[in-house]
Each structure stands twice: as structure tokens, then as C-alpha cells.
Amino acid sequence: MGNLVLTCSLCGRPHPTSGKHQRCVACGEPLAVKYDLRGVPRPLPLHNLHEVLNLLLPFPEIPDDLSLGEGRTPLVRSRTLGHRLGIPDLWFKVEGVNPTGSFKDRGTLTGILRAKSLGLVRVGTVSTGNMGMSVAAYASRFGYKCLVMASVTAPEEKLISIAAYGAEIVRVMGDYGDLYFESLRLAKDLPLYMVNADDPFRIEGQKVIAYEIIAQLRRWPDAILVPVSSGGNISALIKAIEEMVTLLEHPHPPLIVGVQPRGCNPITSAFKAGRETVARFDRPSTVAKALVNPSPPSGNRVLRLIRRIGGMMVDVEDEDILKAQRDLAHSEGLWVQPDSATTVAALHALVRSGLIGDSACVVCVLTGHGLKDLTAVPLPPSNGKIREVDPHDLPSIVSEFCTS
Ligand SMILES: Cc1ncc(COP(=O)(O)O)c(C=O)c1O
Numbered sequence: 001m002g003n004l005v006l007t008c009s010l011c012g013r014p015h016p017t018s019g020k021h022q023r024c025v026a027c028g029e030p031l032a033v034k035y036d037l038r039g040v041p042r043p044l045p046l047h048n049l050h051e052v053l054n055l056l057l058p059f060p061e062i063p064d065d066l067s068l069g070e071g072r073t074p075l076v077r078s079r080t081l082g083h084r085l086g087i088p089d090l091w092f093k094v095e096g097v098n099p100t101g102s103f104k105d106r107g108t109l110t111g112i113l114r115a116k117s118l119g120l121v122r123v124g125t126v127s128t129g130n131m132g133m134s135v136a137a138y139a140s141r142f143g144y145k146c147l148v149m150a151s152v153t154a155p156e157e158k159l160i161s162i163a164a165y166g167a168e169i170v171r172v173m174g175d176y177g178d179l180y181f182e183s184l185r186l187a188k189d190l191p192l193y194m195v196n197a198d199d200p201f202r203i204e205g206q207k208v209i210a211y212e213i214i215a216q217l218r219r220w221p222d223a224i225l226v227p228v229s230s231g232g233n234i235s236a237l238i239k240a241i242e243e244m245v246t247l248l249e250h251p252h253p254p255l256i257v258g259v260q261p262r263g264c265n266p267i268t269s270a271f272k273a274g275r276e277t278v279a280r281f282d283r284p285s286t287v288a289k290a291l292v293n294p295s296p297p298s299g300n301r302v303l304r305l306i307r308r309i310g311g312m313m314v315d316v317e318d319e320d321i322l323k324a325q326r327d328l329a330h331s332e333g334l335w336v337q338p339d340s341a342t343t344v345a346a347l348h349a350l351v352r353s354g355l356i357g358d359s360a361c362v363v364c365v366l367t368g369h370g371l372k373d374l375t376a377v378p379l380p381p382s383n384g385k386i387r388e389v390d391p392h393d394l395p396s397i398v399s400e401f402c403t404s
């Protein structure tokens, strides 16, 4: 780790890389990994992602047997929604094909490698479900013990998967943010590393998604939309974009749009009100359960980063999220969790208001697979009933199907 330092994302205070520090001892804000970019070749050889990762990740040589094949997810061009919206250059980054079905896996690998580098063989995480699944899977891969503190909103599907990977799970009442800080406090003097959503070493793995998008497109998009909960993922995305703006000597970063559900939008409210800090959101209620984070641990950092890069935070209603989720499945063949569909719901609004124009190249990050949360979805057809029929009726059903 010679080429990197760990500094506070707000006050810049350096912290030793030999300890478990994740937040600043002076101001409490999240720490971030910084590299000495002077030795990195310019322009960055983006066509060779492997080389880029060697230059810009804390653990360049990742042993093959610890990887589960995370990342390098498809960037799929829209066939119908983009045309319907009047923006034909629309793309979807399909994160649901990661080993545990969400974007979390790249960061989990680097997060657990961090634990390994500290000589720790017990990891934990605070989770609305996806993170728990991801950390549980990789802990099993590493042969480490894993403790998942799941929020009460975590859907059954995810809890079952976490258990299948052999992790210990507890479901904890209360606010995700409180649980996050409590988990760091409890682990501080124990042989346990919390691989939480905005851990500085997790962020390094997660940022790779931005390199992938630009390498796959072979050009810069005009806008990238991403759902926001703790603020870890959008912090990672912006970090990578800022690194690339420097290393590719590209003057204009894309418009970065963070999306929250209106039923839990603490960062968007603070952004719209021009505040520098996030206030706790009271009584969250939304179908986007993975985004229920009333006091997001990286909320203040997101406000700083999004303003610095000239991006924006927006929010969307549940009915628009569900409509976008249906549209993606029906018209694009992409079955995503409601949380991921927030990006497409937001895109509709941004196009309507003229903030995204018809020639724009836009990427929506679809963070997780639809099978991970079935609670928000009515069975087809939309009245919730599937017909039960006698085998004798099949010939007429098939012939009707073929003539309708
Ligand atoms: C499917 C999905 N999308 C988006 C997010 C938001 O990511 P972050 O907490 O890093 O802001 C989460 C977080 O759990 C998630 O599970």
C-alpha cells in the first residue's frame, strides 16, 4: 500500500493505513483512499482494464481463487424505452448479473481484502439485504466468519440467501444509520472488520463500475443516473469519474444524477434546500426498500461531491418507480429491483423538464436483480391472478394465443 494514503473526505486529515480507520477521528466524516497519480500514464489505457485496475486499486494483484467473477457486467443498449423517451442513445449497466445479483460485489471483494491485509478473518456488515448477501458470499469464499446485521426492511428472499452462504444474521430494529455507527463502535477494539457501504476500501472496488462504463461505451456519456441510499456507491462513481477526468485529460465530467425515493429522500431534500448537511428523514415509507436509509452515513459527503462535480440529486414517487420497473421488464427484458428502477423513473422526469436533451448519451445503473425483492411486484397479469386450467383447455388456449 505504498502508493496510497487514507485521508478525511472533509478536513483532509491523514490517517494511518495500518489501523482499522474508516471515519475521521477529528470530524467524523468518511475517509477516502488517495493515490499518488503522478506515476500513472496519461492518457490512462482504458482499453486495458486490467492494467488500469493495477494502477488504481489498493490491491492490484487479486488472487483468482478469491474472486467470484464480479464486475465486467453488460452495458446494454435500450431498444424501446430510449426511443419512447426521445433519447435513443440510452444504455443500461446491468449489475444484477454480478455473482450475488447486485453491484455490491466488486466492493465487497476489495473490502474483505482490506480485512485480510489487516490479518482479520472475521467480517461483518450492516445491510438492507444486498450487502449482507454479498459480504456473506465472499466471506464464505475467503473462509472467513461473517456477521450480518440486517435492517427490519430486508426482504425474506435476501435473508434466505444470506443464511444459505452460512453467515450469522441478526435482524435489528431501528435506523440503518444508527446501526452503522453502532457496528463501527462495537468492532473498533475487536478482531472484526465491518465491510459497510462506504468503507474506503469497498469504495475502491465499487468505483470500477465507472471505468467499465467508459471503457465499454468507448466514449464519455453525457449523464449517469444511479440510485442512492447510504451514499457509498455514488461516492465511488464520482471518485472514479474525477480520477478519469484527471488521467484522461477530459474537461467535462458527465452529469451525475443521484436518485432517491420520495418516501426516504434525506440527501435530495438537503440538496434541494441548499444545505451542507443531511437531516434525519422521519418515518420512511417506499417500495424501494434497499434505499431506506433515513440518516445516510455518506450523506454529507454526497452533497459535497455532487456539488463539486456539478451533478444533482433528485427524487421519484413509488408509482413511477413501479411503472419503470414494469417497463424495463416488459419492454427491455430487464428484470430489476424497484430500487434500480428509480433511475429510469427519474430519467422520465429529467427528459420532461428538458434537463436531459434528445441527443444525450445516458447510462442508467440498474443496481440489482428483480428476483431479490418480490414483495413490491404483483403477479401477472396485474390483477394478481394466474389462471389455473385443465390440460383439456390447453389446445384452445394455445390457438387463441397464436391468433390474438
Ligand atoms: C439495489 C440497490 N441499489 C442501490 C443501493 C444504494 O447504494 P448505496 O447504499 O451505496 O448508496 C443499494 C444499497 O443497498 C441497493 O441495494
Ligand SMILES: [Zn+2]
Residues within 6 Å of the ligand: 008, 009, 010, 011, 012, 013, 024, 025, 026, 027, 028, 029
Ligand atoms: Zn475530518
